[in-house]
Amino acid sequence: MAISYESARDAFAEWGVDCEATLAALKSVPISMHCWQGDDVVGFEARSGASGGGIQATGNHPGRARTPDELRADLEFAYSMIPGKHRLNLHAMYLDTEATPDRDEIEYAHFAPWVEWAKAQGLGLDFNPTFFAHPKADDNLTLSHPDQGIRDFWIEHGKRSREIAARMGEALGTACVNNIWVPDGMKDIPVDRLAPRRRLEASLDEMMADKLAPEQMRDAVESKLFGIGVEAYTVGSHEFYMGYAIRRGTLLCLDMGHFHPTENIADKLSAVSLSVPEMLLHVSRPMRWDSDHVILLDDDILAMAQALVSGDLLARTRIGLDFFDATISRTAAWVIGTRNMQKALLRAMLAPQQALTQAETGLDFTKRLVMTEELKDLPYGAIWAEFCRRNDVPEGLALIKELDGYQSRVAARG
Numbered sequence: 001m002a003i004s005y006e007s008a009r010d011a012f013a014e015w016g017v018d019c020e021a022t023l024a025a026l027k028s029v030p031i032s033m034h035c036w037q038g039d040d041v042v043g044f045e046a047r048s049g050a051s052g053g054g055i056q057a058t059g060n061h062p063g064r065a066r067t068p069d070e071l072r073a074d075l076e077f078a079y080s081m082i083p084g085k086h087r088l089n090l091h092a093m094y095l096d097t098e099a100t101p102d103r104d105e106i107e108y109a110h111f112a113p114w115v116e117w118a119k120a121q122g123l124g125l126d127f128n129p130t131f132f133a134h135p136k137a138d139d140n141l142t143l144s145h146p147d148q149g150i151r152d153f154w155i156e157h158g159k160r161s162r163e164i165a166a167r168m169g170e171a172l173g174t175a176c177v178n179n180i181w182v183p184d185g186m187k188d189i190p191v192d193r194l195a196p197r198r199r200l201e202a203s204l205d206e207m208m209a210d211k212l213a214p215e216q217m218r219d220a221v222e223s224k225l226f227g228i229g230v231e232a233y234t235v236g237s238h239e240f241y242m243g244y245a246i247r248r249g250t251l252l253c254l255d256m257g258h259f260h261p262t263e264n265i266a267d268k269l270s271a272v273s274l275s276v277p278e279m280l281l282h283v284s285r286p287m288r289w290d291s292d293h294v295i296l297l298d299d300d301i302l303a304m305a306q307a308l309v310s311g312d313l314l315a316r317t318r319i320g321l322d323f324f325d326a327t328i329s330r331t332a333a334w335v336i337g338t339r340n341m342q343k344a345l346l347r348a349m350l351a352p353q354q355a356l357t358q359a360e361t362g363l364d365f366t367k368r369l370v371m372t373e374e375l376k377d378l379p380y381g382a383i384w385a386e387f388c389r390r391n392d393v394p395e396g397l398a399l400i401k402e403l404d405g406y407q408s409r410v411a412a413r414g
């Protein structure tokens with residue numbers, strides 16, 4: 001028999017944890033769900049280049065969203081299965097217009113339907129310039145390209161993206177994070193590692209020269225270790241962007257798939273929080289490489305949530321997701337991943353932080369270990385079930401039925 005919320009609440013109260021306060025706190029954390037899980041990072045442009053930018057969605061599960069309307073319908077369904085109010089992270093390649101602007105011609109009007117929809121749904125929006133899947137990115141060099149003309153094209157794209165983000169933030173009354181990730185790098189060993197980095201820095205500076213209102217938009221920069229086709233060298237490495245974010249005061253984006261597999265990304269969060277004002281997370285699940293699997297409720301996610309909560313970093317961190325799996329239902333992928341991020345936060349918020357910290361600062365590592373292990377036996381599932389019930393979303397078998405039902409309704413899409 002399932003344990004009741006009341007007895008679970010009492011079990012946590014014995015540890016000094018207030019479940020009611022926790023449920024209220026969890027509801028206040030928005031997760032920025034990424035549009036690109038819904039269509040395998042294809043977008044809605046007429047033109048596209050050969051360059052996938054070193055990222056790749058694999059699989060051919062039926063039901064891929066082919067139009068903005070289909071994507072919005074899928075998103076509406078996904079959000080209805082996720083407790084709380086959240087955000088949508090939109091890429092510039094997902095414009096919604098009859099026009100066919102090139103990347104250096106995009107305008108707010110091309111995204112206005114998304115803003116109207118977000119307003120009606122009560123969602124915030126985040127934005128990303130798209131520096132891949134375009135003929136002018138086929139050298140795997142954009143903002144750091146040796147050709148000034150190519151750099152200027154992408155600088156213009158970046159400037160326009162920032163303006164669009166600011167208009168989105170203004171329209172929705174919540175600052176839109178404009179995250180910059182460029183695929184630039186080289187397949188084989190470069191002879192000059194510095195010059196492309198100098199060019200990338202100069203391009204970023206030019207792109208971000210206009211100071212835009214922080215209550216409307218914030219700039220973020222995202223590093224990477226390597227990608228397909230850029231195995232030997234990535235211009236925008238972690239050190240590059242960490243230095244850049246510190247010097248220029250932008251958000252620093254930490255993508256969990258963009259580091260060496262043995263690096264602990266949760267540990268980086270507190271470290272960088274001492275040097276940058278705000279952080280953006282791309283919560284992902286790399287498997288051997290930046291494979292962008294759907295996030296599980298696994299040790300890495302639990303550690304990330306623990307670092308956010310114990311360090312009191314939630315107010316300074318935007319939580320975005322970044323995975324794309326085309327071998328399973330795309331809507332289920334969103335729902336599973338986003339709920340797992342929330343479940344991880346819930347577990348972190350249900351920890352008796354003061355008592356744990358007391359044991360640690362008192363150097364009582366035995367007590368700390370006993371506590372962290374005993375805490376694993378507490379009835380988190382009953383608290384989560386109550387959170388779902390209060391937010392009118394299904395869980396368990398009822399969730400599976402809803403996800404199956406929606407997938408069978410979209411499976412016939414061509």
Ligand SMILES: C[C@H](O)[C@H](O)[C@@H](O)C(=O)CO
Nearest residue numbers: 036055128181255282322
């Ligand atoms: C589509 C996104 O911009 C992309 O996933 C980026 O954030 C990234 O992580 C590239 O590896």
Ligand SMILES: [Mn+2]
Nearest residue numbers: 222255282322
């Ligand atoms: Mn990312």
